[in-house]
Amino acid sequence: MTGRQLITDAQNTWCPGCGNFSIQHTLKNLLADMEKEGKDLDTVVLVTGIGCHAKMADYINVNSFYSIHGRAIPVATGIKLANPDLTVICCVGDGDAYAEGLDHLLFAAKRNIDITVLVHNNRVYGLTTGQYTPTSPLGFKGKSTPAGTLEFPMNPLDLLLASGATYVARGYTRKMEQLKTLVRDGVLHRGFSFIDILQICATFFPMTDYYNKRTYDLPEYDRSVFDLACSRAREWDYNGDAPIALGVFYQREGPTLDKKVDRVIRSVQERDNAILDFLASRQ
Amino acid sequence: MTGRQLITDAQNTWCPGCGNFSIQHTLKNLLADMEKEGKDLDTVVLVTGIGCHAKMADYINVNSFYSIHGRAIPVATGIKLANPDLTVICCVGDGDAYAEGLDHLLFAAKRNIDITVLVHNNRVYGLTTGQYTPTSPLGFKGKSTPAGTLEFPMNPLDLLLASGATYVARGYTRKMEQLKTLVRDGVLHRGFSFIDILQICATFFPMTDYYNKRTYDLPEYDRSVFDLACSRAREWDYNGDAPIALGVFYQREGPTLDKKVDRVIRSVQERDNAILDFLASRQ
Amino acid sequence: MVHETSVLVGGKAGEGINSAGMVVAQLLNRLGYYTFMYYDYPSLIRGGHNFAIIRASDRQIGIHRDAVDYVLALNQETLERHEDRFDERTVRIFNSDVVRDEGQGVSVSESLKAENAPAIMGNSTVIGAFAKAAGIPWDTVVNVFTRHLPKGTQQNLAVAKRGYDQVAAVNPITPVGDRCCSLVSGNEAAGLGLVAGGITAYVAYPMTPSSGLLHFLAENAWNFGVSVVHPENEIAVILMALGYSYAGRRAAVGTSGGGFCLMTEGLSLAGMAEIPIVIFVSQRTGPSTGLPTYTAQSDLRFILNAGQGEFPRFVAAPGDAGQAYYWSAVAADMAWRYQVPAFILADKTLSEGMYSIDLEKLPMFKTGAYHAWDGMEQYRRYAYTDSGISPLAFPGAAGAIVKVNGYAHDASGITTEDGGIVSQMTKKRLLKGENLAAGLKDYDTVDLAGVPSAETAVICWGSVRGACLEACEALGIRMVQPVVLSPFPDQKLRESLKGARRVIVVEENATGQLAALLRLGGFQVDATILHYDGRPLTPDLLKAHLKEVLQ
Amino acid sequence: MVHETSVLVGGKAGEGINSAGMVVAQLLNRLGYYTFMYYDYPSLIRGGHNFAIIRASDRQIGIHRDAVDYVLALNQETLERHEDRFDERTVRIFNSDVVRDEGQGVSVSESLKAENAPAIMGNSTVIGAFAKAAGIPWDTVVNVFTRHLPKGTQQNLAVAKRGYDQVAAVNPITPVGDRCCSLVSGNEAAGLGLVAGGITAYVAYPMTPSSGLLHFLAENAWNFGVSVVHPENEIAVILMALGYSYAGRRAAVGTSGGGFCLMTEGLSLAGMAEIPIVIFVSQRTGPSTGLPTYTAQSDLRFILNAGQGEFPRFVAAPGDAGQAYYWSAVAADMAWRYQVPAFILADKTLSEGMYSIDLEKLPMFKTGAYHAWDGMEQYRRYAYTDSGISPLAFPGAAGAIVKVNGYAHDASGITTEDGGIVSQMTKKRLLKGENLAAGLKDYDTVDLAGVPSAETAVICWGSVRGACLEACEALGIRMVQPVVLSPFPDQKLRESLKGARRVIVVEENATGQLAALLRLGGFQVDATILHYDGRPLTPDLLKAHLKEVLQ
Numbered sequence A, B: 001m002t003g004r005q006l007i008t009d010a011q012n013t014w015c016p017g018c019g020n021f022s023i024q025h026t027l028k029n030l031l032a033d034m035e036k037e038g039k040d041l042d043t044v045v046l047v048t049g050i051g052c053h054a055k056m057a058d059y060i061n062v063n064s065f066y067s068i069h070g071r072a073i074p075v076a077t078g079i080k081l082a083n084p085d086l087t088v089i090c091c092v093g094d095g096d097a098y099a100e101g102l103d104h105l106l107f108a109a110k111r112n113i114d115i116t117v118l119v120h121n122n123r124v125y126g127l128t129t130g131q132y133t134p135t136s137p138l139g140f141k142g143k144s145t146p147a148g149t150l151e152f153p154m155n156p157l158d159l160l161l162a163s164g165a166t167y168v169a170r171g172y173t174r175k176m177e178q179l180k181t182l183v184r185d186g187v188l189h190r191g192f193s194f195i196d197i198l199q200i201c202a203t204f205f206p207m208t209d210y211y212n213k214r215t216y217d218l219p220e221y222d223r224s225v226f227d228l229a230c231s232r233a234r235e236w237d238y239n240g241d242a243p244i245a246l247g248v249f250y251q252r253e254g255p256t257l258d259k260k261v262d263r264v265i266r267s268v269q270e271r272d273n274a275i276l277d278f279l280a281s282r283q
Numbered sequence C, D: 001m002v003h004e005t006s007v008l009v010g011g012k013a014g015e016g017i018n019s020a021g022m023v024v025a026q027l028l029n030r031l032g033y034y035t036f037m038y039y040d041y042p043s044l045i046r047g048g049h050n051f052a053i054i055r056a057s058d059r060q061i062g063i064h065r066d067a068v069d070y071v072l073a074l075n076q077e078t079l080e081r082h083e084d085r086f087d088e089r090t091v092r093i094f095n096s097d098v099v100r101d102e103g104q105g106v107s108v109s110e111s112l113k114a115e116n117a118p119a120i121m122g123n124s125t126v127i128g129a130f131a132k133a134a135g136i137p138w139d140t141v142v143n144v145f146t147r148h149l150p151k152g153t154q155q156n157l158a159v160a161k162r163g164y165d166q167v168a169a170v171n172p173i174t175p176v177g178d179r180c181c182s183l184v185s186g187n188e189a190a191g192l193g194l195v196a197g198g199i200t201a202y203v204a205y206p207m208t209p210s211s212g213l214l215h216f217l218a219e220n221a222w223n224f225g226v227s228v229v230h231p232e233n234e235i236a237v238i239l240m241a242l243g244y245s246y247a248g249r250r251a252a253v254g255t256s257g258g259g260f261c262l263m264t265e266g267l268s269l270a271g272m273a274e275i276p277i278v279i280f281v282s283q284r285t286g287p288s289t290g291l292p293t294y295t296a297q298s299d300l301r302f303i304l305n306a307g308q309g310e311f312p313r314f315v316a317a318p319g320d321a322g323q324a325y326y327w328s329a330v331a332a333d334m335a336w337r338y339q340v341p342a343f344i345l346a347d348k349t350l351s352e353g354m355y356s357i358d359l360e361k362l363p364m365f366k367t368g369a370y371h372a373w374d375g376m377e378q379y380r381r382y383a384y385t386d387s388g389i390s391p392l393a394f395p396g397a398a399g400a401i402v403k404v405n406g407y408a409h410d411a412s413g414i415t416t417e418d419g420g421i422v423s424q425m426t427k428k429r430l431l432k433g434e435n436l437a438a439g440l441k442d443y444d445t446v447d448l449a450g451v452p453s454a455e456t457a458v459i460c461w462g463s464v465r466g467a468c469l470e471a472c473e474a475l476g477i478r479m480v481q482p483v484v485l486s487p488f489p490d491q492k493l494r495e496s497l498k499g500a501r502r503v504i505v506v507e508e509n510a511t512g513q514l515a516a517l518l519r520l521g522g523f524q525v526d527a528t529i530l531h532y533d534g535r536p537l538t539p540d541l542l543k544a545h546l547k548e549v550l551q
């Protein structure tokens, strides 16, 4: 379907000022560009978890699988394995992908399955009205931790690097031009692409000033050097007040699972014969 | 209970030559030593998942929680939070803790909960008769992957370092003296201790020769330097034929979750009053 | 004569409709009324339409009605959407900055400006106007604001006064006494009950509509002496809680359907390993993510049958805050007395509805003892006893080796594959279930109300009790509410139904889950009234349905 | 006259009891017999006691008997443990290296030494000895070894010949014809059925007793054109499979109770999002880890009610390999035709039992069509239709935007919170269930056997069918086996029970789960025979129980 309207008629219910708008805009523009460049948008699938971020499935007018909390990644993996011609993009939350379903995220990286994961990392559970997530800073006062969390946040970049992701980037919803490049490069990357997006939650964690002050663009460097990527990734630990680098931390080419898997298509006749052959072997 | 028999009467059903015997022996000796040094073994709890490794719960004559596949760690966390005076040791499998329940392992590290985790890493599902696990080498021919796996293994040390573990070590079931030291130091360590134990599976992955040839002891170095630990941890990627270091890769002190948590004990009277106070506040 | 009134407050999500509603409820509370507040909101944070209906009555009520006597409209949509609820007598109070209507408009922006107050205080203008329109003395407003809006009380009052002064007392509400109840949500009541039942650890992952319980206990953790933990996911939740229980602390968990799915493996472990655990499940419209913020009673069958294998469980479905308090405490007790999983099965209406609890009438719950190890004989975690209940000891207890096990095990907790022991242990567990059922004979597991002698009976469960009670009273019908659903209270139910010739089951689901349970128990069910659009049945709607069925 | 014989092979885990048993079964197969093999082993890899009972009969059988005519003892324990199964006519063949007994001893070590063969071939000596004792021509042995022990056949045969030559033909087994069946396990049969039903992706995490299906499909992935994926855990399993289905490939998953728990949230998603999925669950003794390698029928209620909310599901519980084949194919079809989750509910006895399938009689299954989008009108994933079934399209289809959603949604798949749409969509889903039930009218959902006109009827489900059938035939009882358990085949069951005056339900669980289902459906149940020690009911034991009940 060409020239489609890229945004559905669904009523948008994000809060005013929410960073999700930027991500929606980024996706929309990217899709528009891709279509212009000849991409058939009927082959794009958006998979989401559950959370504010996940409403993207309702809003973007492409194929979508609005799955359950924490489980977008295995769905996306199944889709890509079933049909490697599809372009599969996941919009997931930090509660969603770093807490509820962390294992799936790391296994997708390990498998280097060719999907692109956008983590709408607002560092809070938005839709359930403000509890801490694995990336909330130490001492965060959310509704489940009114006296402040006792846990140091995780560094998702570090974890994803350790898990074998072949494209690791960080964006920020207030840097939309860059964000678009990061997402586009992620989608184009052959392999597992991970983009942690610092997303403003206007209602429960409005960090605009904080991020505006601290974010900076990664300088040019050899993205394929793992150790360099690691030290870059560790500069900011999602807790302290260090400078926050944005850009692509790491990228390398590697065989992807979806390309490695055998996909033999058998006719009904072939299958019936295979069944009979097997049974005969057991006589 | 002092002078107890440390091994139960349960019939041992590990295969002859299984590396689990070494781990059992290590634990037994360690417990015996600890008791001699005045430790009350009634305060020791062993928590296991499900797999060959997990039979430890039946065999070692201390308090135990024989839990379910992949879920030993949250059980252990609950026990330690409930009663920080207990010494909590987990025996888990690589299928168990690296596949089924990976997230729990990483979150325990993130929380720096003061428990000790022994991963019986035989790099295969033993009890279910030989399928690949997340640490099986690429191309491993297990029953679920008769043509060889397509996935590169994960490096658990790297992941645990990225997750915030404060004690990260690797042992080998054929190096029992060292293993005992590693486990003892892990138990003594205040914080989350992780010991990946290369365990021989005599039946499905008998790697004795391989490991004997490649393992070596880590030289003395400053264990508290994270980057050093990382590069040491990456020397062998659980796949290629690099030398395999054994010993403590990383150790540092840090506040543990169980010590940070408030534990207010309220009398029945205090609780009743608190209920009434709350209700009164809503009048 | 029945005194009663209903107020609707409506506006956009994020405009503080819920707290405005609570202040209104407290105002009516101060007039001696029992109140109930229903809060209706879609699953989003800002925008969208939210509304609260606060109903006040001189009798205990557990649900709102369709029609309202006052509407407080913070936007135009409120008046449009709810037109059906209004008649010509409805008092319409609105923010004249954004709403055009006949009636009593007050300008929020002007009040704020005049008092130099922040936008967040805007609703106070409208509340003030309502108070005046309803003839509520200014003193009462001062009293309620002081107690319940402690932050910036004076400024809030000043803003409210501007609303108060702008309108006329068109339809004064008669005070009915000086009773002053405590207004609590079902979630809060359950939390209080858990505390009364001795719970000292609450582990949960947020999920609407159960999150309120997590927030409530987290907020009051220190006062109640409850450790509150919010781990990585629901699998961790139940397994951590089992760790707590094993170590000797009474633990509870809370969730809704999707999260409960993830707990079922831990549930079966609790059943096999005989570890006490309390599980609070609040239902919402399913399947799957469904309608997160709307109600349903469609998980009963799932809760009753979840987990592989067979083991006894306790399930109570309270119908209002009072029952939530009491049965949550009982659930904690049952879990520990019989070493079984004990469920409190709530629903969105109950969880997030605000109820009146009369403090004067509140019984203090005495936590029962559990079967503790006497320290004499060698400790065996699964020792056979006449009751099927083995003595409990906890790690750290001198001389006890406490081995729990999710495999089939012998009396010591060591794995066994011996067929004889396996069936004996199964019998042991089922025996606990029989004793649990027997133990419940002393409890009012079935509530009989309405017109107890009527030949027509309505059977219901959970929060739909509120609507049923009123409809039954109005139509001269008997109302029977089994509060405990497992073990199924056959006998008490049979007694409650004695002489009933026509039985109608009312449920908020599409397949009649309680009706099936009744049929299974050999009970007659003549008709079902099933409602499943996510909105609670009101007495009005139910009455209409009942009349149809009874024709 | 009934021709039949039973052989027990016993030894330590790791000694190849299972494959020895299979060779024995093939030998008997070559004599024209139908066979059944039961394999009993504890949950460990080496050591412990394993045994197989191979029963051969000139009629189709689906279970073993208690007594055996031959015992092949690889260790002393075998003779001790199974004494009850022997009488003075039992032919005792044993490895004289390690067993002392009267009877026919053969020295395994000597044969191996003489042939310079590896230890792994040791069992061949004993099998050879058995063949001779049972009067099986050497040719037949050669034939079976050649076909079924392709590795080192000659050496194996040489070792076997040493056993063959050492003993006497004490109790020759009469050949009964030249029928030669295919011997397959229930798991394998289910796998073949899935392939016949068009499944092209199988996703599973290993779990006894379902792992055999994973291994079987993985081994034959290329031939069958099935992608086999073993992901990190069962949550990933079902969600990946739903991804496959969404993308247009028929996907199935397999597991046992504990793993199924972890799939329940995905199940409810499948129900809501109307994504076809086939779920193979093989039961073992529960609760929790229970007895991993022993059988049970205690997850029926769980399977029927798992997942929050209400949605239709198809559940078939095959009773033998033939049914497993057929109903697995049907399940795949039903999942796709009605866009619902379809279960194949097996148990350890079925999964790991080896059955005879008569290739001559095997129907080739024709996969039915599903309701595909015609590409004409605008695609709407949940378009309302008269059947409740919306046309299917897959991402990549030109012009279709395929939006699936676990939230309550409208016809396009966009989230909605509108009460009217929500209840309409609920009705749509339930309507599919009604149509599924109606569609099943054309299938033999209930098997009527034994003595169909008898006034006493036994109702059973799953693998216990094997024992029931024989016991019923022996005692002149009617046997009724509902194969489909959801939608419950009320009418067919009523027909099958016409004229039955006494109904006995036989199940391998402790609470009577089918019995409850029957009562719920208004069926009379006069007695239950419940058996739950992990070991399958044999016709002998069941007959004894039945006689007791019938007294």
Ligand SMILES: Cc1ncc(C[n+]2csc(CCOP(=O)(O)OP(=O)(O)O)c2C)c(N)n1
Binding pocket: A050, A051, A052, A053, A054, A068, A069, A092, A093, A094, A095, A096, A097, A120, A122, A124, A125, A126, A127, A128, A133, C205, C206, C207, C208, C234, C258, C259, C262, C289
């Ligand atoms: C299994 C399960 N547990 C809990 C929930 C409730 N829930 C819905 S959204 C959400 C949090 C979402 O947080 P995040 O993923 O960070 O997304 P955000 O709203 O911040 O975009 C939770 C806990 C659920 N839907 N399913």
Ligand SMILES: Cc1ncc(C[n+]2csc(CCOP(=O)(O)OP(=O)(O)O)c2C)c(N)n1
Binding pocket: B050, B051, B052, B053, B054, B068, B069, B092, B093, B094, B095, B096, B097, B120, B122, B124, B125, B126, B127, B128, B133, D205, D206, D207, D208, D234, D258, D259, D262, D289
């Ligand atoms: C939820 C669940 N899934 C699957 C299983 C089956 N299972 C039992 S042990 C095991 C594998 C164990 O492998 P590992 O953890 O490596 O332990 P090992 O036997 O190698 O010591 C599996 C998959 C289970 N018990 N529970």
Ligand code: SF4
Binding pocket: A013, A014, A015, A017, A018, A019, A020, A052, A053, A122, A126, A127, A200, A201, A202, A203, A204, C045, C046
């Ligand atoms: S709560 Fe936060 S993340 Fe959610 S819509 Fe509002 S601003 Fe955005």
Ligand code: SF4
Binding pocket: B013, B014, B015, B017, B018, B019, B020, B052, B053, B122, B126, B127, B200, B201, B202, B203, B204, D045, D046
């Ligand atoms: S299968 Fe492997 S891990 Fe398990 S007991 Fe045998 S040797 Fe040990």
Ligand SMILES: [Mg+2]
Binding pocket: A051, A093, A094, A095, A120, A121, A122, A123, A124, A125, A126, A133
């Ligand atoms: Mg978030």
Ligand SMILES: [Mg+2]
Binding pocket: B051, B093, B094, B095, B120, B121, B122, B123, B124, B125, B126, B133
């Ligand atoms: Mg292992």
